[in-house]
Amino acid sequence: MGCGSTKVLPESSVKNGYVSFVKSVVGYSHKRKELDDELQKCKGTQKDFWSVVQSSGVTGTQAPSRVLLPTGQDGQRHNKVAKYKAKFDPRVTARYDIKALIGRGSFSRVVRVEHRATRQPFAIKMMEVEAREGREVCDSELGVLRRVSHLNVVQLVEVFQSPQRVYMVLELATGGELFDRVIAKGHFTERDATRALQMTLAGVGYLHSLGITHRDLKPENLLYYHPGADSRLLVTDFGLASFGNRDPGGGKDGVGSGSGDSGVGRGSGRGGSLGGVPGGKVANRDGKESCDRRDGKGSGRDGRGDGGGGGRRDWSMTTTCGTPEYMAPEVVLRLPYSCQVDMWALGVIAYILLSGSMPFEDDSRPRLYRAILRGRYSFHGEPWPSVSNLAKDFIECLLGVDPSSRLTAIQALHHPWVVTMSASSSSMTNLHRSISQNLRRRASRASVPSSSSSSRCPREPGYDPVSKTHLPAQQAP
Numbered sequence: 131m132g133c134g135s136t137k138v139l140p141e142s143s144v145k146n147g148y149v150s151f152v153k154s155v156v157g158y159s160h161k162r163k164e165l166d167d168e169l170q171k172c173k174g175t176q177k178d179f180w181s182v183v184q185s186s187g188v189t190g191t192q193a194p195s196r197v198l199l200p201t202g203q204d205g206q207r208h209n210k211v212a213k214y215k216a217k218f219d220p221r222v223t224a225r226y227d228i229k230a231l232i233g234r235g236s237f238s239r240v241v242r243v244e245h246r247a248t249r250q251p252f253a254i255k256m257m258e259v260e261a262r263e264g265r266e267v268c269d270s271e272l273g274v275l276r277r278v279s280h281l282n283v284v285q286l287v288e289v290f291q292s293p294q295r296v297y298m299v300l301e302l303a304t305g306g307e308l309f310d311r312v313i314a315k316g317h318f319t320e321r322d323a324t325r326a327l328q329m330t331l332a333g334v335g336y337l338h339s340l341g342i343t344h345r346d347l348k349p350e351n352l353l354y355y356h357p358g359a360d361s362r363l364l365v366t367d368f369g370l371a372s373f374g375n376r377d378p379g380g381g382k383d384g385v386g387s388g389s390g391d392s393g394v395g396r397g398s399g400r401g402g403s404l405g406g407v408p409g410g411k412v413a414n415r416d417g418k419e420s421c422d423r424r425d426g427k428g429s430g431r432d433g434r435g436d437g438g439g440g441g442r443r444d445w446s447m448t449t450t451c452g453t454p455e456y457m458a459p460e461v462v463l464r465l466p467y468s469c470q471v472d473m474w475a476l477g478v479i480a481y482i483l484l485s486g487s488m489p490f491e492d493d494s495r496p497r498l499y500r501a502i503l504r505g506r507y508s509f510h511g512e513p514w515p516s517v518s519n520l521a522k523d524f525i526e527c528l529l530g531v532d533p534s535s536r537l538t539a540i541q542a543l544h545h546p547w548v549v550t551m552s553a554s555s556s557s558m559t560n561l562h563r564s565i566s567q568n569l570r571r572r573a574s575r576a577s578v579p580s581s582s583s584s585s586r587c588p589r590e591p592g593y594d595p596v597s598k599t600h601l602p603a604q605q606a607p
């Protein structure tokens with residue numbers, strides 16, 4: 131979400147045409163019509179489906195993953211899938227039947243596949259790794275995915291590699307993005323918000339306990355595993371993730387090239403095993419739920435004890451990356467930062483989840499950054515008068531400009547709002563109407579191109595994007 135905001139990659143590569151999830155939710159039907167029309171026109175021609183999709187502005191980010199190709203175009207879909215299959219390594223197609231396209235990212239395409247022997251569905255994320263940026267994003271993603279095993283983190287099943295491409299076989303999430311569901315439900319309360327946040331916090335706390343910082347948490351990267359009401363939520367997209375200085379594997383995973391397929395299974399005991407992955411999971415795959423704790427926290431606030439475990443993680447990262455609207459002040463300032471940047475992003479997500487609007491938003495990137503640095507946001511307008519004070523306190527505890535003042539993931543899980551609301555069974559205020567209205571309002575504004583939407587974030591150390599000057603190395607936000 132973010133007004134045509136541009137994701138800032140660790141290197142200077144910038145994702146073009148990044149479109150907000152609000153547009154995806156509200157504007158998709160319109161785009162879908164345009165896409166259908168365009169596909170009709172090029173029926174029988176050699177025009178590539180992807181060029182149609184791209185020129186129509188319907189990207190993987192925009193299109194809800196369930197809506198893959200236009201309906202009523204089955205013949206054409208068949209041709210396109212056939213054409214698309216040709217891009218797959220024969221080792222992959224020998225094992226998996228490519229069914230349909232789910233979406234595409236900056237360096238990737240994600241398809242729905244079926245394992246030929248077990249008929250189990252999976253997703254395959256195919257990443258182009260010939261260019262440096264693609265390889266780096268892939269290295270990062272694979273480095274994390276190889277190490278993780280948790281119910282709320284997307285699970286890697288196996289990997290195939292060639293010099294040009296890496297194919298990651300992942301568990302398939304069919305439940306759509308977090309906000310698809312908020313919109314689709316027609317009814318959304320604080321209890322619903324806390325349940326989504328609980329699952330996200332469990333996944334993020336697990337990552338932090340391994341020394342992994344996601345660095346690009348936002349609603350588009352939170353996918354429901356299945357369409358049912360009891361579905362778990364998965365944290366996905368580790369292209370910007372970092373191990374900081376605490377790489378449990380003793381170094382960044384290289385993707386390698388030209389090798390054969392490789393089982394994964396690291397730490398999860400499931401390497402190369404295709405059977406039973408989606409269905410056979412048990413809570414907390416590795417049996418651990420130790421989350422990070424920051425020293426000096428969790429003592430003075432009721433209900434915010436951290437449950438113990440986990441020492442202070444003091445690794446530092448300095449690279450500016452992420453999606454501007456979700457960037458923590460210390461990232462904006464290019465100060466060394468920690469996994470607490472994810473907690474800031476979760477504060478932004480909680481704010482959006484409860485209101486359908488963004489805490490920090492501005493067409494002008496410098497003004498946006500200025501608001502972030504000041505921690506300036508408000509609880510004015512609908513539906514905030516109907517939102518509980520505890521919910522607002524939760525957000526305030528995450529959107530602290532000083533990273534050490536923010537709750538950690540485990541502390542956030544113990545915040546009284548999360549604990550009481552998620553357990554509540556009484557009916558609560560339906561926030562859906564206000565949320566939808568705010569999302570729609572944003573979407574209509576987002577259709578006006580922003581002057582800052584394609585600008586790049588300079589990467590020099592100490593550069594202050596607000597003043598456009600260089601700051602002293604350790605200047606506090």
Ligand SMILES: Nc1ncnc2c1ncn2[C@@H]1O[C@H](COP(=O)(O)OP(=O)(O)OP(=O)(O)O)[C@@H](O)[C@H]1O
Binds near residue numbers: 145303369
């Ligand atoms: N395991 C999965 N199951 C179902 N859908 C998925 C899965 N992984 C990714 N997707 C969907 O595939 C699409 C492309 O995802 P991908 O991670 O490649 O790119 P992105 O996150 O949209 O963009 P970028 O990587 O540039 O940030 C998205 O719509 C995403 O929701």
